[in-house]
Amino acid sequence: MRTTVGIIGAGPAGLLLARLLHRAGIDSVVLESRDRAHVEQRQRAGVLEQGTVDALRAAGAGERMDREGLRHDGIELRFDGRRHRVDFPGRTGGRSVTVYAQTEVCKDLIALQLAEGGPLLFEAEALGVEGAESDRPRVRFRRQGTEDELECRYVVGCDGFWGVARKAFPASVTRVFERSYPYAWLGILADVAPSHDELVYARHDRGFALLSLRSPSVSRLYLQVPAATRAEEWTDDRTWTELESRFETRDGWTLRRGPVTQKSVTPMRSFVHEPMRHGRLFLAGDAAHIVPPTGAKGLNLAVGDAITLARALAYEKETDSAALLDAYSATCLRRVWQAERFSYDLTTLLHRAPGATAFDARLQLARLERIASSRAAETDLAEAYTGLWA
Numbered sequence: 139m140r141t142t143v144g145i146i147g148a149g150p151a152g153l154l155l156a157r158l159l160h161r162a163g164i165d166s167v168v169l170e171s172r173d174r175a176h177v178e179q180r181q182r183a184g185v186l187e188q189g190t191v192d193a194l195r196a197a198g199a200g201e202r203m204d205r206e207g208l209r210h211d212g213i214e215l216r217f218d219g220r221r222h223r224v225d226f227p228g229r230t231g232g233r234s235v236t237v238y239a240q241t242e243v244c245k246d247l248i249a250l251q252l253a254e255g256g257p258l259l260f261e262a263e264a265l266g267v268e269g270a271e272s273d274r275p276r277v278r279f280r281r282q283g284t285e286d287e288l289e290c291r292y293v294v295g296c297d298g299f300w301g302v303a304r305k306a307f308p309a310s311v312t313r314v315f316e317r318s319y320p321y322a323w324l325g326i327l328a329d330v331a332p333s334h335d336e337l338v339y340a341r342h343d344r345g346f347a348l349l350s351l352r353s354p355s356v357s358r359l360y361l362q363v364p365a366a367t368r369a370e371e372w373t374d375d376r377t378w379t380e381l382e383s384r385f386e387t388r389d390g391w392t393l394r395r396g397p398v399t400q401k402s403v404t405p406m407r408s409f410v411h412e413p414m415r416h417g418r419l420f421l422a423g424d425a426a427h428i429v430p431p432t433g434a435k436g437l438n439l440a441v442g443d444a445i446t447l448a449r450a451l452a453y454e455k456e457t458d459s460a461a462l463l464d465a466y467s468a469t470c471l472r473r474v475w476q477a478e479r480f481s482y483d484l485t486t487l488l489h490r491a492p493g494a495t496a497f498d499a500r501l502q503l504a505r506l507e508r509i510a511s512s513r514a515a516e517t518d519l520a521e522a523y524t525g526l527w528a
């Protein structure tokens with residue numbers, strides 16, 4: 139098989155890239171190791187920055203998002219029994235975020251790709267990338283028990299943190315920056331209307347909790363748990379009771395309980411692979427960087443990479459100049475490190491680290507107090523939360 143751009147992975151990065159390339163008249167083939175149902179049902183992110191919403195609309199993939207997505211103009215910070223709302227439009231000159239699940243973004247992009255775009259092959263597992271430094275890099279892959287090769291002009295690894303593309307970078311050109319956090323998130327999906335109409339980020343002496351949602355009738359809730367926790371250790375009743383403690387306020391706010399339909403544990407990690415390009419091989423999304431989910435940046439970064447790369451490939455096609463391709467890694471990494479900084483700050487602001495002292499707890503409260511009482515500090519949070527596209 140031959141194509142112009144071989145894309146490994148049909149998550150948000152690979153699917154949006156394929157869509158944007160199709161609109162620019164550039165051929166691509168997407169190889170995805172899992173089946174369609176798995177990709178469409180994998181519960182992950184749900185908060186879209188304004189720039190992501192704009193990009194999906196511009197790609198012709200915004201119709202259902204505009205109908206079903208929920209615009210959010212703020213978040214609530216909860217600490218010391220108090221509630222403080224951060225007003226996004228008021229602090230950012232009009233910006234907001236949209237709650238629309240990653241599963242739905244993927245479903246929309248898959249439907250468009252299958253109807254209008256180039257080949258999207260499910261259950262096609264990339265085994266390795268060869269010849270990244272040559273003119274015709276190749277992806278070896280296995281499909282229906284048979285090994286094959288996809289010969290390309292460029293290869294893009296959109297294959298997530300556990301993918302194979304990154305392994306084709308020689309150690310001599312690679313630098314990895316990494317931090318694992320000593321806690322994880324227990325996440326539940328529950329068939330119950332959200333107890334609040336905006337996301338609630340709670341800092342509590344027992345640990346962090348987040349109230350989020352997937353739709354007006356489905357709640358998504360998270361609890362900070364120790365890193366090695368197994369989801370089975372948490373019965374539904376124990377989970378709700380712990381959530382109630384951590385969201386408790388002095389004004390009598392209550393949490394609605396409902397049937398839990400899914401429960402899982404997500405590790406917390408920061409990771410950056412530099413550079414994001416080697417020869418004719420590019421990395422995009424989680425294949426190159428991971429952020430802890432606290433700042434809701436992972437999906438938005440993946441979208442940012444896909445847009446930057448699609449623009450660079452289209453520019454090369456139109457002008458024969460590789461200038462934007464050459465700038466791809468540095469352009470993305472500037473945004474990535476801002477997201478790493480924000481995600482780290484928000485994580486350490488709200489989570490209780492094992493061994494944290496009373497002094498550490500007081501510092502967290504002082505930092506939260508500062509956000510609640512300073513226009514400048516609140517603006518800094520609102521700008522980073524709603525988008526790092528500048």
Ligand SMILES: Cc1cc2nc3c(=O)[nH]c(=O)nc-3n(C[C@H](O)[C@H](O)[C@H](O)COP(=O)(O)OP(=O)(O)OC[C@H]3O[C@@H](n4cnc5c(N)ncnc54)[C@H](O)[C@@H]3O)c2cc1C
Nearest residue numbers: 147149150151171182183264297298423424434435436437
């Ligand atoms: C459990 C979990 C929960 C998360 N929760 C949040 C959240 O609440 N908020 C938030 O902002 N972010 C969250 N994230 C992060 C966010 O979902 C990711 O940043 C986003 O999915 C990145 O998109 P991507 O396309 O780069 O990678 P992915 O979505 O990981 O897609 C990679 C694709 O590549 C495929 N693949 C892998 N290896 C191969 C191979 N060898 N051959 C072919 N295909 C391959 C995979 O099957 C997958 O479909 C979460 C991530 C995880 C793992």
